[in-house]
């Protein structure tokens with residue numbers, strides 16, 4: 622049997638990768654300052670042998686480039702539902718392709734749109750269309766997270782079966798300490814593969 626070193630030298634997947642084959646993760650990304658951490662999540666998932674497709678909001682792509690997300694996921698990034706190249710109705714295809722949908726980071730506004738059952742963008746539309754389990758990983762200021770509007774939206778989505786992973790307590794983009802920080806990318810990767 623090849624040693625782990627030999628395996629790496631031969632360009633093989635790392636140990637454990639085989640068991641992750643068949644995991645098809647649809648990663649949704651929205652316009653939070655934490656969007657760059659989605660790159661680490663994609664990398665971790667791909668490294669573990671999962672297939673990853675990315676659906677990003679237009680605002681997410683103001684924080685991270687489609688090029689970076691494409692190179693890391695090894696696939697084109699989906700964002701514009703009206704893209705003529707997405708003639709095969711990407712939102713429906715992505716929704717049925719995924720074995721799990723993970724949205725990281727999820728903005729307060731995206732959470733509100735999802736809780737309203739909106740289908741205003743590709744990501745929202747596929748969330749409504751999928752039958753795969755959905756995990757939402759919020760990232761925002763603690764005031765936004767604690768606002769009664771957000772609390773109500775989260776409870777509504779939980780009632781529809783969405784899981785919330787985080788947010789966790791820690792240093793926020795503002796420099797303050799509080800609840801609102803995106804769950805650690807490594808933890809999101811581990812949960813996505815579980």
Ligand SMILES: Cc1cc2nc3c(=O)[nH]c(=O)nc-3n(C[C@H](O)[C@H](O)[C@H](O)COP(=O)(O)O)c2cc1C
Nearest residue numbers: 651652653654655678680681728729730731760761
């Ligand atoms: C620099 C910057 C950082 C932001 N960070 C966050 C954030 O961490 N969480 C959040 O909910 N909104 C954040 N916002 C606001 C969202 O970008 C804004 O609500 C946007 O409409 C969300 O779009 P989307 O949900 O379609 O991606 C930030 C805005 C800016 C300009």
